[in-house]
Amino acid sequence: MTGAPRSDSRFDLPETDAFTRTYWDAAGQGRLLIRRCADCGRPHHYPREFCPHCWSENVTWETASGHATLYTWSVVHRNDLPPFGQRVPYVAAVVDLTEGPRMMTELVDADPAALRAGTPVEAVFREGVPVFRLPPGEK
Numbered sequence: 001m002t003g004a005p006r007s008d009s010r011f012d013l014p015e016t017d018a019f020t021r022t023y024w025d026a027a028g029q030g031r032l033l034i035r036r037c038a039d040c041g042r043p044h045h046y047p048r049e050f051c052p053h054c055w056s057e058n059v060t061w062e063t064a065s066g067h068a069t070l071y072t073w074s075v076v077h078r079n080d081l082p083p084f085g086q087r088v089p090y091v092a093a094v095v096d097l098t099e100g101p102r103m104m105t106e107l108v109d110a111d112p113a114a115l116r117a118g119t120p121v122e123a124v125f126r127e128g129v130p131v132f133r134l135p136p137g138e139k
């Protein structure tokens, strides 16, 4: 971890820069963005200024569907970084977006005992940060 401590002592909110501002602005409006390479056609996430598959810089933003499947997860019982300590236990998850990229996230409103790999999940936004949940009716 680098840099000065955050003044608000929250480790769950993003620090934006000129490149990621587009992503976080969209997330604040309830849209999940991914990046797609115009040269090889492949999408990626997290956002990078170049394509991680072919190194092209000809990469643009694209709105993802917000649909994904659960790849793996872990229930976190202890985290000393605020505000995570108030949320334990919570489900840290890796999901496969329908568009292809794999994304680290949090699964909210889910019973960990009921989770199965491959379960469909959908993006929701908590304070402008994308997290995922089981679609309504599948809890």
Ligand SMILES: [Zn+2]
Binding pocket: 037, 038, 039, 040, 041, 042, 051, 052, 053, 054, 055, 056
């Ligand atoms: Zn590429």
